Amino acid sequence: MLAHEIVKNIQSGQVSPQEVVSASLQRIAQLEPRLHALIRLNPQAEQEAALVEQRLARGEHLPLAGVPVVLKDNICTQDLATTCGSRMLADFVPPYSATVVEKLRQAGAVVVAKANMDEFAMGSSTEYSAFGPTRNPWDTERVPGGTSGGSAAAVAAGMVPLALGTDTGGSVRQPAALCGVYGFKPTYGRISRYGVVATASSLDQVGTMARTVQDLALLSDVVSGYDPMDSTSLEIQAQFAAALQASSRGLTIGLVKEALAVGNSPGVLEALERFRSVMEAQGVRFVEVSLPSLEYALAAYYIVNTAEISSNLARYDGTLYGLRVPGEDSTTTMMQSREHGFGPEVQRRILMGTFVLSSGYYEAYYGKALRARARIKADFDRAFSQADLLLTPTSPFPAFRLGEKTTDPLSMYLADIDTVAVNLAGLPAMSIPAGFEGHLPVGVQLIGKALHDEQIFVAANAFEQATERAFARAAI
């Protein structure tokens, strides 16, 4: 069942929150052995469902009444372990919940599980989880994408209708594309980061995942909004559901020349072409735009990303919490704990980030990356003077095979080529299921102007309506 159907049926009394949650848990029990989408179930899920029922009986307005959701395991949940897919935090139980978790609970959603992810949200395939890889529901020999691969797989497999992920360089959009679901990353600042374990703070945003635009809007409305605990949060009223009433007629979409030029697989090109023709029939005009600095995006991204990672992950030293491998003194303990607690990709990025911030190298790397970032932003500004939205692939290729890229970090980084620039510029973007390559789903990415996130929903909704949800059906 879709989220808005669940809410309707619960509110009309046709089904109870407990029934919905236990159905979700059954589906999980059935599919989880094949997919490994999750790290931990919430043992309190059924009791929480009962509480939702009581709140409904008291007449509370609960926009997500009884809807089961999964959270990427870097979103802190009080009394429920939050591992970040790392041995370092394998036993870490936060004493507090993230703001988005509070908002979900307030809205009546029931967290049924924490989803698998690449360790500390570094990777593009969920293979870098310390707890083993997640498999793509469309083809279990293939990856679900990453780093929010567990969340995407859980939604695609129908374990839950809604999930939260986090998107630092495409980690919501790319797995959404590879799993055939919608994945939305808002403008930087529209969803609170408080309680979301930081990977790269200036790039991280919580993102939403669902199987329809309507469900995506429902979830996005609930989790967005100003949070005094996050100094980078913005005071903007979320109007995602309302945007679904608007028409796409008259919109201009820019086709990003540079993103179409690089080696995209045939299914991806086909999906882009389909999106264009469907939308043209909806009264949308297409123009070609250029983002000349896009070629620097990946390099700039991996400098900013690793620099912030090296600082954000410094706190894991085995002193106050997390894995502790005792040594003869505090320095040895710190080094041993980090050596055993972090996997190879995390260690690699910490080393790179430490290097690029070092005195003597700062200007050559970090300083230059910040300048590239500014140019990329300026490029987007120019493009948005010609178009309301920009269209690119979400990923140059559909789901790849497990193990195909783990031995070559650079080829893994290239999986992010279409998504990282959006994070550097802090823009909103959505991956929209728009086709198949063989049996594998393909997504296209719509990028919006900063703070005009809702406009993406207008276009996505029009495409979904016109194609009668042909590309977002359940995988299993």
Place this chain on the structure above:
Amino acid sequence: MPDFEAVVGLEVHLHLKTKSKMFCGCDADYFGDPPNTHTCPVCLGLPGVLPVVNAQAVEYGILFGLALNCQIAPWTQFHRKSYYYPDMPKNYQISQYDLPIAAHGYLEVEGQRVRIKRVHLEEDAAKSTHPEGAPYSLIDLNRAGSPLIEMVTEPDIRTPEQARIFLSHIRSIAQTLGVSDANPEEGKMRADVNVSVRRVGEPLGTKVEIKNLNSFRSVARALEYEIRRQQEILRSGRRVEQATLGFDEAAGKTYVMRLKEGEADYRYFPDPDLPPIVVDEAWLARLKAAMPELPAQKYARYVEAGVRPYDAEILAYNPSLARFFDQTLACYRGNPQTVANLLNADVAGYLNERQMEVQETALTPEHLAALAGLFERREITNRVLSQLLPEVMEGADPLKLVEERGLRAVADEGALRPLVERVVAANPKVVEQVKGGNLKAANALLGPIMKETKGTAKADVVKKMLGEMLGVEL
């Protein structure tokens, strides 16, 4: 000696007197509380937390900068300073780097300008203790995330005494502004010292840093020792080694904590969790308007009012005495110097003995004004004044005491004559001595007269009478 000169720069940390910590809501007043009772996910640096800047701390930083004649940054930012230490929960400190809240100021110390390089805001670390012989250390996170101001001077100080006065001026300013208790004993003010010695006119020598000095006196003592040590090294033709030193209070000596290591690389970069702060003109104007009168301005005002510079300085740089002085002058029409004398000598003596602030006693400005008036109008003698002071400090009204006990000064020779004649007659030996030229012996005559009159007899009148009677000049 005069061929050498010391070059000294100071780095001062002040704990800000804000309600909550620098980046979270924890109560910042943890002094004396059990360890690890003022903590939350944010100051513990737990995964997922974010800092939020304490606006009060920023305002305190601006006020302090203004008081030190600094330029206030129109645009200021926090950076992360990275280093691993168990008492740093995040293993980076949120501090300021190239965009401090205030910079390029100065403070006058006895007519000399000490330039202020920068004033910035940062969070404090936790407190580690290392129990003797234990295979572990203890960490108290109450202090973690407390708001600090760090102030750095240019190397404009030349003597230990200047350093001491500079620090006491900084304390006065911080207390006057109300931004910090600036109390070294409670760790609310800490100073690190950079010092090098050179022959006058030559380029700067190698500097050493003396860390963790916990009183102004320690700063002066450590500097005296260290300057002498460096002079001896230079005189003997050797070279001073760059090092970080500690100061052994008991021995009065500095000692090497560590020799120069490779320059620490703190990998500063702007904290992405904290957007830059814009200090606009309106905000600045509001803070300037709220600026209290500073010690230097007080000093000028007191001198203008006729207080001797020596007393004016003591009062102006002691915020609690200054407040009381101003309150007393408000109800006093005599010479301000009289009140200044009372505060700086009699009242200060009383307070020092008891380690109290004047506001902690029952003394009221009205009573002090009354006492000063009695004395200035010569209605009571010095001796009576000293007698009354403890009671007045404890809340007694001096006018009432004088009336009830008949303590008004007696200057009437006719009234005193019988008593003086009686005492002279009763002490023939003393009289002989005085007449023989031992003028000091006259005190033995003065004593009984004072005793008899409960100190109300005016000493100069009695002396004049005795002189006339004995034919000497007393």
